[in-house]
Amino acid sequence: MDGEVRFDPGSRGAYATDASNYRQVPIGVVVPHSVEAGVAAIDVCARHGAPVLSRGGGTSLGGQCTNVAVVIDWSKYCHRLISVDAEAQTCVVEPGIVLDELNGQLAPYGLEFGPRPSTHSHCALGGMLGNNACGATAQRSGKTDENIVALEILTHAGDRWWAGPTSDEELERILADGGPRADVHRGLHEVAERYGELIRARFPDIPRRVSGYNLNALLPESSFDVGRLIVGSEGTLATILRAELKLMPTVAHTSMVVLGYDDITAAADAVPTILEQSDPIVLEGVDSQLINFEAAEHIGEDARSMLPDGTAWLLIQFGGETAEEADRRVEELLEALGRSEHDARVNFSDDPAKEEKLWKAREAGLGATARPPGMPDTWPGWEDSAVPPERLGDYLRDLKSLFHEFDLGDPAMYGHFGQGCVHIRIPFDMVTADGVSDFRRFLESAAELVTSYGGSLSGEHGDGQARGELLETMFGAEIVHAFGEVKALFDPRNLMNPGKVVQPNRLDENLRLGSEWDPTPYRTKFQYPGDDGSFTRATMRCVGIGNCRSQDGGVMCPSYMVTKEEEHSTRGRARLLYEMLSPHEDSPIKDGWRSTEVRDALDLCLSCKGCKTDCPVNVDMATYKAEFLHQHYKGRVRPAAHYSMGWLPLLARIASQAPRLVNRVLSTPILSTIGKRLAGIAIERETPAFAHQTFLAWWSEHSAGRPEPDPRAATTVVVWPDTFTNRFDPHIGCAAVALLESAGFDVTIPDASVCCGLTWVSTGQLSVAERVFRHTLAVLRPWLEAGTPIIGLEPSCTAVFRTDMPEMLPDDKMVQRLSAQTRTMAEFLLEHAPQDWEPPQVRRPALVQTHCHQHAVMGFDADLELMRRAGIDAEVPDSGCCGLAGNFGFEKGHYDVSMACAERVLLPAVRDASPETLVIADGFSCRTQIAQGNTRRTAVHLAEVLADGLEADDAR
Template identity: 35%
Template structure:
């Protein structure tokens, strides 16, 4: 429980709202969502504040100092050591203070706010051939402020060093609310600053005195290795040459000041990169080969062990890449070479491969120079941490001794000794990370729900701390001390330096408001755990099957907080977060909300939970792009089933759920219906009654629907020459876009297949999306049994609408587990994929360029190239496949009152700008929602890929 009284919360809220322009959130749901980061810890904060600028930061610090409320700075919330959780006020700079204020390519510097995401900075720098050196694996969501607080490094630190080596100046807010600017000073400049009768002057005097009195102890205690971030950075201040207090604040984990701005160094971006991937029979073989790998001056040497290789093979988004890895390999290195000359990269990779050829235990070496092979392989390593936590079950590879660092030449013996500790305690772990600099991320398998296992964790941590000191290493190589390692700092630094740390802390922060309990005066690393001793969550009865995840609860718990859902570009996850930049609208926020509710045994029908899930578009991007494969779309459907149990449904839910029943008879009066829904009074009425935003145009209903057309259709002469298929004529295509289904039939028949209708009245998608799961379950059980009887051993069910066809493949087996649904799922295939594989169509060249926007479900379950393969078979086609995220429509979501603005905003983030850059392109989109969103918001008509391909059909010679 939080130790602060409710009346203090109200007083703080009042003070803050009068003083800052940013957001002040002290409500119960927000406190729950910010209680965790990516670590094993949980501490409910007093509240959360989201400042808009440095003035807000000053006001926040001044008020917190006056009220003695602790402050915990937070960026992307990706800390693995618990630095971003605390019981005071969380200061989240990621939403508003995320600007690149200036980028000077001549001086090779950038001035940034603390909330700037690393990848965002690097995209801007790339335009000038530059980059920011430290490249953490969480770069898609890691904030520069967090990297400064942690002194982050990344895979290429052997070349670029740590954050401390790449920062010119810090502008900070001190504990009295004043601003200060710190950069490198000569000795004379330092003494001039120290002579000032100011808070700044006092800090320079104190730090100089601490360093002078403890020079010998600093030299004796700090390890002489590159990857050392434990404690405060006193060696940098004891070294000759220029120095500044910014070096002390970097890596101080928010315990000394809040960063308001930073001027960072940019470096030339290598023009060429390449990988050599040696693959070994054992982990020991890999360790013994490390010295050889380092001989060729690589820019990185990254290790992946057997457990990680197995997990990548089972990950939806990564499994295709693992075909490059020999199945016999139990450990691999990714040895990266960088240079401006591509020939040099190839030469060094070849020379290393030759040097390794005689190394014991080497199975094979893969050279990956082409980006199409190199980049996916590199991404395997970047996904390592969250992949591990996505393992089902309670015993997981957790972070608590994952960041130790020793000299690389000592790694073989160190790893062997580390494994002995784990075996002695009855467990094992995963070994991966930055072998090039001796900083391996070793994660023991521990069940934190077991009190005995928590004791084991603490014992392992103590023994590992002793092992690290024996090897003259560092307890932390980049993740920092936080709640995980601060307890062991007295072992590493001794009483003299711990006292020096306290002197510095008292000088900077006399009231102790800046992130207390980190680096010094820490609680036990076994306290404040995400799963406390009294953790007894509810395991509710569900409609979906969660046996693959060991139950609904564990499906929720698979979210470890790594924050991949907070990325702002690339892929589709998470469209609502990208639009709002709000933690509660992220995949992580929703999973955390459910976990808290289950942990407290609470009724899942609470309104605040509904608000958290409301903006989830159920796009399924998290099912594949979340490294832990947390499927929040599925969780939302289950939640809605819980939420509306015994509660009246809104009329719009009933109307959406009734669409499959209504469309057939609406088709009989299509002209009247279309006239009504297209009129202003009709739109007003639909908004009032059905919740459909009046700004939306509804797709017209067709009197000549697909089923009517099909009954009178005369098959192509080639139909049946190669077999038959069952066509899933979904209700949207049948009644609203029959032209798409007609194109599908013509193409399939021309390819030699007889087309039979699957006679499936509805796939159940609309019911699943609104949480009518019991109805969907009953329906699917009946339909699957009927459909399975129609399937021969080689029968394929082909569909045109991704969301409907893939419901058969994805949701059906989890709604009704059994042979019928498994048989149907195995037979289901998108029509464009089927034709690309078996069509052998004769097509005319296409002169106009074409651009494809993939459907989110198709991208998540089949990959972004699934729809592109058929289009590429058109001779001469110039095809762009967009990586433009979600269109924002998501079935009925974008039509609904209250969702229209967000839907349009999502489309405007990437999709609409990408289309505007291609005014002459033919637009292809396999999803009906995507096509209507594009037409509504851009005024341009998009076609289904099947329509485009049909237009290019060569006429048959006899026709």
């Protein structure tokens, strides 16, 4: 077939689970290059009797995207928007297209696909169709099944047709044509006739019934719509090859009001009145528990400031053709409720930027509740039940009572309250026999509770394995039998995603953890203080949300953005680390720390640390990679680049004894090529030139005759002479000294040879890194004991002091002091400069590349504020990691990925920048990538820009 066929252990391990509690190792993975290639793959599976699982983004919470089957991953290549009919407001798509990408392409038409789950940046339309996805915007649009025209489907046996509403005349024609399609339609018509009255009686008439097959779509009043039947069937009936979708006009203007309440049940009680008085396009509820979790995890700080008084809130958004129309609808609701925008429990906004911040905080709910700091881990299982909106308050009260009955505390509650759907992650005990037994008993009780309210087991995430076994409680035995009849019509051999929805696996088997979970503890170099000192627990931070599979935006995950490979996402790597440590006998990763599959998956991790901040559960793959490399190569010969790049500080120290000679050798084509090959460096790379005079040598001259500043004096600061500043770009250090001295500070610099240890950390030489750490602490001890600020100029080195060193030596008091006393130049000046100090006025536009480690560890707000005060009009492109990422972009085999990362946003932005626009990049890697990226521009450090401003001020 025309595609990528992968039956290797690494691929099987990466696809062994989704975002649920369940794990099943697939037979293999197929990535078709086209829809027709996918058809060919399913034909092969049919001939060999192999089960098939179609997969999009793989974020399912019910276990429907994990199975012992051949996984067809449509997301890498089958992602075309085939056609758009703007007049009819429809389009045709392939199953792998991501929702945000689709809506981006539809934007010029003023149209969009309405349902928008919180995973919109990476969820595929095929997955949305399989799961009947909804999201907050379903308040306006309805569920996915309400937004389709027809689906092109393929059965496991190879029968293929377009399924949609079927008139009596068309049904007669289909039956007359005969064949498998006729057999399916005849059988479906019989099911509709035989079970029609029971379907009308047992299917809840609520906005968010996602559980079970859509048998109601087969009724005459629903136009015998076989397409809608397929939606939400979770790949158990047929494969969706293409879909014709209904589109909606985009909302021109929006306004939002946030209403505060005493608790989440009171907020739920208010929903029916709001729906009676208004027609919002979004109506969401959140409680204070969720907000507290987000505060502890530093999520949505700006959004939290927009919440009015209360301990629970409703977020209500209105749309209109004009801003005035949207505002008026808010005002009308407030008047109907007897409230005003000036009330303490009301916050009104018509600022799209503020509204977006609120939505991002709301969409972070799953991540924020998965690993709440200082609390037990939480799990899905009963995370999306739905009831009639008018009964939501009472349901939540009874649900809270059920939590207390099972000693589960008060989990955070939030969700789509306007449609009666509530999201909850619950602190189940998933690792003991008693805990798993209680998990089962709770779900059985919860199923009875929601059914008593006329609700649905699932209001958004589907059944899969988590709720398939409970469908009889909700629908009764006869309807469940009808589901089986429908399944048999499409898939008589039970080879389409078996064990889900129909004849389901038990809800307490195939657990990712389970009562037999007892992984081997390992002694590691990093101590993982945020994960109980356990590397295993650290790798289990990943709960499968899949934000690392975003197509663009943010820093995480640069390698996935350019390769579109699951193994190259943060999630895929975390899955393989989990499998490596897993006690499961069927794990495809058999050789632990020596695993070549894990090594290869980590090889294209740039160690950018973007996931440390961008991942909702703060997976830190850069640290995990360093730990793995340390363990993997322990007692073994390493790749050449680990010696050449890892030991760069020492080699640079030697080279600085004769920099002109070394530069001449490195620039000689033949010698340079030989040297790069021996050193494991990409031959495409230019070797940066060593400075003729180091920063330390300059400092020795600059400070000659001066007394050493008193470490305890309030004006004393230490500028850290990192290897890159000291030996490659000393002019940056000189500029920083000039700037700090102009602000009234007494600068000093360690005169001993020092290093932060970054290059040894990034290459996994952690024993050496620890020795370097301890030497650095000894040199800095007088200043650390005195509380002297340490100023870092290279973001990656500064980040080592702030995070890597404390994670390796968390109990060392000097490490704690160093982490607390280390500041970026901008942070220090904003915090400690005299009140009457103002930065020099530059008054120029600038294109600014944020170093990925600064983004992840220190943040960039201080730099932006300092630039604002200096009159720099900063444009910060959403470029993510520059792609060089320290040693990564220099290593053999990484050049293409490195440049692809840079070409995605950064390098085109630099080329497009006007001549008068400064290009600012504080990171040595970022500046090097720009210099070597055919931009004809030289990037400068912020210290240089401000120091030049000093000279300009003096000249004036």
